[in-house]
Amino acid sequence: xxxxxxxxxxxLTTCGFFLVLRGRTxxxxxxxxxxxxxxxxxxxASGRLKVDGAAVLxxxxxxSDPLPQALVLTAIVIGFAMxxxxxxxxxxxxxxxxxxxxxxxxxxxxxxxxxxxxRNG
Amino acid sequence: xxxxPILPILLPMLAAVFxxxxxxxxxxxxxxFFAVTIMIIIVITSALLLMTSHxxxxxxxxxxxxxxxFGIALVADRLSTMMVLLTxxxxxxxxxxxxxxxxxxxxxxxxLFMFQIMGINGAFLTGDVFNLFVFFExxxxxxxxxxxxxxxxxxxxxxxxxxxxxxxxxxxxxFALGILYGTLGSLNIADMANKVRLLDEHGQALVKVGGxxxxxxxxxxxxxxxLNFWLPKTYAAASAPVAALFAIMxxxxxxxxxxxxxxxxxxxxGALASIAIPWLWPLAVLTLIIGAIGVLASPSLRLxxxxxxIISVGTLLLAIAxxxxxxxxxxxxYMLHTTLITGALFLIADLISKQRGxxxxxxxxxxKMAHEKTLGIAFFIAALTVVGMPPLSGFLGKVLILxxxxxxxxxxxxxxxxxxxxxxxxxxxxxxGTSIFWRHSKDSANxxxxxxxxxxxxxxxxxxxxxxxxxxxGGPVTDYTHQAAVQLHDTTQSVDALLIQGGNE
Numbered sequence: 001x002x003x004x005x006x007x008x009x010x011x012l013t014t015c016g017f018f019l020v021l022r023g024r025t026x027x028x029x030x031x032x033x034x035x036x037x038x039x040x041x042x043x044x045a046s047g048r049l050k051v052d053g054a055a056v057l058x059x060x061x062x063x064s065d066p067l068p069q070a071l072v073l074t075a076i077v078i079g080f081a082m083x084x085x086x087x088x089x090x091x092x093x094x095x096x097x098x099x100x101x102x103x104x105x106x107x108x109x110x111x112x113x114x115x116x117x118x119r120n121g
Numbered sequence: 122x123x124x125x126p127i128l129p130i131l132l133p134m135l136a137a138v139f140x141x142x143x144x145x146x147x148x149x150x151x152x153x154f155f156a157v158t159i160m161i162i163i164v165i166t167s168a169l170l171l172m173t174s175h176x177x178x179x180x181x182x183x184x185x186x187x188x189x190x191f192g193i194a195l196v197a198d199r200l201s202t203m204m205v206l207l208t209x210x211x212x213x214x215x216x217x218x219x220x221x222x223x224x225x226x227x228x229x230x231x232x233l234f235m236f237q238i239m240g241i242n243g244a245f246l247t248g249d250v251f252n253l254f255v256f257f258e259x260x261x262x263x264x265x266x267x268x269x270x271x272x273x274x275x276x277x278x279x280x281x282x283x284x285x286x287x288x289x290x291x292x293x294x295x296f297a298l299g300i301l302y303g304t305l306g307s308l309n310i311a312d313m314a315n316k317v318r319l320l321d322e323h324g325q326a327l328v329k330v331g332g333x334x335x336x337x338x339x340x341x342x343x344x345x346x347x348l349n350f351w352l353p354k355t356y357a358a359a360s361a362p363v364a365a366l367f368a369i370m371x372x373x374x375x376x377x378x379x380x381x382x383x384x385x386x387x388x389x390x391g392a393l394a395s396i397a398i399p400w401l402w403p404l405a406v407l408t409l410i411i412g413a414i415g416v417l418a419s420p421s422l423r424l425x426x427x428x429x430x431i432i433s434v435g436t437l438l439l440a441i442a443x444x445x446x447x448x449x450x451x452x453x454x455y456m457l458h459t460t461l462i463t464g465a466l467f468l469i470a471d472l473i474s475k476q477r478g479x480x481x482x483x484x485x486x487x488x489k490m491a492h493e494k495t496l497g498i499a500f501f502i503a504a505l506t507v508v509g510m511p512p513l514s515g516f517l518g519k520v521l522i523l524x525x526x527x528x529x530x531x532x533x534x535x536x537x538x539x540x541x542x543x544x545x546x547x548x549x550x551x552x553x554g555t556s557i558f559w560r561h562s563k564d565s566a567n568x569x570x571x572x573x574x575x576x577x578x579x580x581x582x583x584x585x586x587x588x589x590x591x592x593x594x595g596g597p598v599t600d601y602t603h604q605a606a607v608q609l610h611d612t613t614q615s616v617d618a619l620l621i622q623g624g625n626e
Binding site: 016020025028032035036038039042043045046047048067068071074075078081082085086089090092093096097102103104 | 251255258262265269273274277278280281282284285288289291292295296298299300302303308
């Protein structure tokens with residue numbers, strides 16, 4: 001279970017970082033969302049993975065650490081608010097600049113997506 | 122006053138909420154009066170808190186009565202109360218300036234401003250790392266909205282970069298916290314400092330990763346070298362009072378580095394002692410160099426000031442990297458000075474740019490300014506201070522830092538880099554002064570500019586007066602910073618105070 005879990009978190013983080021490094025705000029927002037999913041799963045695992053462990057004492061034979069669950073809850077709420085903000089900001093930026101590139105305009109020709117990779121400031 | 126430690130967080134939060142409700146929400150005049158009154162109360166409260174913690178030792182506030190290490194505790198020691206007082210004075214200046222008209226450019230300026238102060242004060246006062254993350258987010262989301270206040274292409278562009286970078290930073294922060302909680306089993310700073318010493322070899326490797334990830338996050342906030350390229354454009358794009366308030370934001374990063382890497386990963390941390398120091402040395406030196414180059418290359422006054430912020434960050438990081446009590450004490454003194462003066466400089470740059478028509482604050486010849494004498498004197502004092510010329514506080518701060526480096530192997534580096542960056546800012550500021558005040562285009566003698574609002578003058582004078590005051594009160598202030606540094610470095614004392622003494626709820 002641990003191996004699969006770690007693998008999933010790793011894949012999500014890699015995809016998240018790859019997308020964040022791209023040049024268009026849409027992909028960057030998707031990347032940020034993936035990163036926050038990866039973070040939430042990672043935080044959850046910091047209390048060790050357990051099956052059938054209740055967070056409240058006396059509910060089950062085994063119990064799990066309740067703190068990471070509280071932390072994940074906080075992180076989810078904050079991440080959600082931030083994603084909402086960044087979506088609105090991306091739309092505003094698209095309207096203000098007339099382009100959805102993170103720098104306001106693509107470095108060379110607007111269709112050349114490869115050139116605009118990794119220009120994220 | 123047992124509830125004193127939470128007031129610097131509670132007051133701005135309640136003020137912000139009230140300003141969103143009817144009697145205040147529909148009148149900007151009422152909001153201004155309310156905000157300034159609350160801000161003055163916050164300054165008084167922070168001063169009281171500082172006196173209390175100075176005289177009666179570390180003040181603890183245990184939220185909800187859950188004893189540490191299980192609950193969240195607010196810790197008001199000498200360092201954190203000093204930072205809170207610094208924040209409130211700076212924000213009072215910025216707020217007064219904003220009340221002269223900048224707050225009308227967009228919606229909700231005053232509530233957002235208060236939320237930002239709440240986040241900053243919370244970050245300084247909290248004794249729990251996850252809580253630190255939460256307050257970071259509070260101050261960040263307020264700063265995202267404040268940065269875009271007033272609107273415009275430049276601001277949106279700078280804000281997109283700023284928001285994306287900080288969201289990635291927040292993710293890294295959470296990864297670091299996950300690693301630290303997974304291995305140490307605690308998020309209370311004092312408790313973590315205790316548990317770091319008891320780790321086995323396997324755990325040490327993981328905690329080292331977590332600790333260094335935290336350095337990356339705080340480095341991003343503090344604008345440490347590879348992570349500082351967002352700063353000049355962001356600060357130059359922000360409206361003046363917001364930029365002035367942002368002068369404290371880099372210091373939140375510096376404070377967190379000090380707190381985490383002196384208390385948790387300090388000299389007593391066994392195998393993990395001083396893990397950040399080998400990284401801090403070269404990065405601090407390079408930050409200073411990049412800042413100096415940036416200052417010389419800036420085409421406008423606001424960009425120059427933003428690059429001066431980077432120089433100050435580099436200087437502070439150097440002092441932290443020395444890991445000595447007198448270096449930390451010097452850094453704290455320098456922090457007081459540099460925060461208030463760069464704040465004042467952002468305000469002065471805005472006053473200048475409003476007087477120069479289309480030339481704004483760029484270094485080109487333009488029409489003569491209407492209030493050349495007033496602005497000239499203000500700029501001259503601020504410039505002298507920020508460069509580090511004798512009679513004012515910049516000089517004293519730098520001398521203290523240079524003195525602290527004496528006898529270290531890295532002394533040659535510290536002295537040469539700090540002095541050279543001082544020279545670079547001297548050259549850049551002189552060039553700025555000459556081109557702004559002395560180079561006029563002859564044909565346009567049109568000086569019928571708007572008068573400067575008296576509130577703006579008061580704000581600038583308030584922040585600038587910090588410099589001579591810091592020199593006149595140099596003795597008591599350095600005594601205080603020294604005691605704060607001793608308290609910070611004496612980790613066993615602070616850890617015991619947090620975990621055993623409990624404190625007043």
